[in-house]
Amino acid sequence: MQTTELDPTLSQTLDQAEKAGLTLVIGNKNYSTWSMRPWVAMTAFNIPFKEVRVVLDRPDTATLIAQYSSSGRVPVLLAGETVIWDSLAICEYLAEQFPEKNMWPRDVVERALARSVCAEMHSGFGDLRQAMWMNIRGKFPGKGRTPGAQGDIGRICEIWEDCMARCGPNDFLFGEFSIADAFYAPVVMRFRTYEVSLAPALQAYADRVAAHPAVAQWIAGALAETETAPKYDHYPD
Numbered sequence: 001m002q003t004t005e006l007d008p009t010l011s012q013t014l015d016q017a018e019k020a021g022l023t024l025v026i027g028n029k030n031y032s033t034w035s036m037r038p039w040v041a042m043t044a045f046n047i048p049f050k051e052v053r054v055v056l057d058r059p060d061t062a063t064l065i066a067q068y069s070s071s072g073r074v075p076v077l078l079a080g081e082t083v084i085w086d087s088l089a090i091c092e093y094l095a096e097q098f099p100e101k102n103m104w105p106r107d108v109v110e111r112a113l114a115r116s117v118c119a120e121m122h123s124g125f126g127d128l129r130q131a132m133w134m135n136i137r138g139k140f141p142g143k144g145r146t147p148g149a150q151g152d153i154g155r156i157c158e159i160w161e162d163c164m165a166r167c168g169p170n171d172f173l174f175g176e177f178s179i180a181d182a183f184y185a186p187v188v189m190r191f192r193t194y195e196v197s198l199a200p201a202l203q204a205y206a207d208r209v210a211a212h213p214a215v216a217q218w219i220a221g222a223l224a225e226t227e228t229a230p231k232y233d234h235y236p237d
């Protein structure tokens with residue numbers, strides 16, 4: 001098992017993490033979109049946790065993940081004796097455990113909409129995932145624009161526009177940063193890597209997400225990683 005150094009700003013809260021008993025098992029920060037979502041949410045909402053990083057696409061990856069979860073996938077949240085897998089289930093669990101943090105919007109309708117956009121992200125956009133995988137360090141301008149990926153980009157822009165229209169041009173999707181923004185953060189990473197051109201208001205939203213301290217901290221972690229994954233580091237012609 002490989003682990004990353006924890007950010008020094010988090011180390012002071014390690015005692016709390018031990019007490020809360022939360023450990024988040026993630027994959028490589030450069031490539032693992034599903035890991036990024038709960039990690040960003042936990043960091044953004046100052047939920048202390050211990051991070052365990054398993055390097056993906058290695059011969060021992062499956063064995064290492066199996067130490068924590070039989071799902072065979074990351075992320076996994078270990079909460080004391082309880083094992084919670086799947087990014088959305090993890091975020092829902094945390095929102096229930098820390099209600100005072102308002103990880104979902106406070107308003108019931110906004111909350112339902114936020115859950116809708118997360119569910120759509122969680123279960124959809126397969127063409128985007130396939131043609132435009134996340135590689136934070138990578139630069140693949142213009143690549144991956146299959147018809148399906150273009151359609152997914154169009155739908156994501158529509159979602160963002162609807163949210164901006166309701167919440168205001170300088171906000172996150174539902175006003176304050178929420179789980180919904182954490183769910184779309186990997187899309188923001190993809191739009192940067194593949195240089196997707198966006199309308200100014202949407203580009204401004206993408207820039208706000210990338211500049212959020214939790215997202216910036218994840219990006220810094222991705223840039224500092226040394227492992228590579230040949231199949232994701234070069235875009236085939």
Ligand SMILES: N[C@@H](CCC(=O)N[C@@H](CS)C(=O)NCC(=O)O)C(=O)O
Binds near residue numbers: 033057074088
């Ligand atoms: N639906 C799951 C998807 C998790 C997933 O596919 N994780 C990938 C990494 S991003 C994984 O663990 N793959 C296993 C492997 O690469 O061996 C979630 O939301 O957490």
